[in-house]
Amino acid sequence: MVSFKKDNIGSDSKQFIKQDFYSRLKRGLTKTRDILNTDVMELIQGQEKIDENLLEQLEDQLMMADVGVEATQYISTKLSEAMHDNKLYSNEDMYHTLKASMNGILEKSEQSLYIDREKKPFVILMVGINGAGKTTTIGKLAQQFKDSGLSVMMAAGDTFRAAAVEQLQEWGKRLDIPVMSQGNGADAASVIYDALQSAQSRQIDVLIVDTAGRLHTQNNLMKELDKIKRVISKLDPTAPHETMLVLDAGFGQNALIQARQFNEAIGISGITLTKLDGTAKGGIIFSIAQQMKLPIRYIGVGESAQDLRVFNAKEFIEALLSH
Ligand SMILES: Nc1nc2c(ncn2[C@@H]2O[C@H](COP(=O)(O)OP(=O)(O)OP(=O)(O)O)[C@@H](O)[C@H]2O)c(=O)[nH]1
Ligand SMILES: [Mg+2]
DSSP, X not given: OOOOOHHHHHHHHHHHHHHHHHHHHHHHTHHHHIIXXXXXXXXXXXXXXXOHHHHHHHHHHHHHTTOOHHHHHHHHHHHHHHHHTTOOOSXXXXXXXXXXXXXXXXXXXXXXXXXXXXXXXXXXXXXXXXXXXXHHHHHHHHHHHHHTTOOEEEEEEOOSSTTHHHHHHHHHHXXXXXXXXXXXXXXXXXXXXXXXXXXXHTTOSEEEEEEOOOOTTOHHHHHHHHHHHHHHHHHOTTOOSEEEEEXXXXXXXXHHHHHHHHHHHHOOSEEXXXXXXXXXXXXXXXHHHHHHOOOEEEEEOSSSGGGEEEOOHHHHHHXXXXX
């Protein structure tokens, strides 16, 4: 009898997917790698000895990639301590210590989103400024959840921007996932209330709620988010189960300011950092992790659904700094 080595096939293909993920991540991070890998490598290798001067130059590189003052200082202090303890003999030692100190910053933010299947639905509220990537991230997440066997519904809570509802409906059609909407100009909270009621009665696993892009200075729109949260919790006091802030990495240090402001205004439970592929400011992730101390759930490194990845600190640093 011929037996199929199911386990082997499974682990081979898993390995393949993992490698594919990794090379996509590495490719996606090209612009930040140009500074944090290529330039830093040249710097370290071009140096005869590891000294304060080298550390200063390294600090400049980190700042150029928008790692930010505090995170740069943390990394530099770790390297300096290692140097004074005579632990930095070679370029490889330097690399190793650099990676370890970066991991010291990022590892605490590595907390993936756990979808509690007891919640029907598990409600994810997506917020952020205009163009950060909210709707696209919703589409990508919806696809990933669906692929993993969860039933998904989307709520078109951006009733503000023209064509926002259509954009979400387009994703719905493509993925064959229901989109609850009432058209442009409708009251966002009422759209979301209806969507949640419908998801509850249909025993949907995950409801992802789109909202209009807004700045913290737009008081009325920030109040609207508060109202949306209140309306959701009327139907399920434990919801929303995730209030996810979507940040465009291309904003660099400004993304950190947005994170602070949204967190103060409505309370954030997780962050997705998008467009790491289009920017040399990918170092902002270190600032966000160190300053916000919030979970970084996903990172976006490209346009396709596969380019939205669960954030993994070690993998990220490896993709950023490996030769
Ligand atoms: N390269 C790249 N592009 C992205 C990524 N995420 C989103 N985008 C693009 O960013 C643009 C804006 O994305 P949207 O999803 O419409 O942004 P939004 O936050 O919903 O915008 P508003 O609804 O106007 O507030 C689109 O062209 C997306 O394709 C990413 O990780 N990488
Ligand atoms: Mg949108």
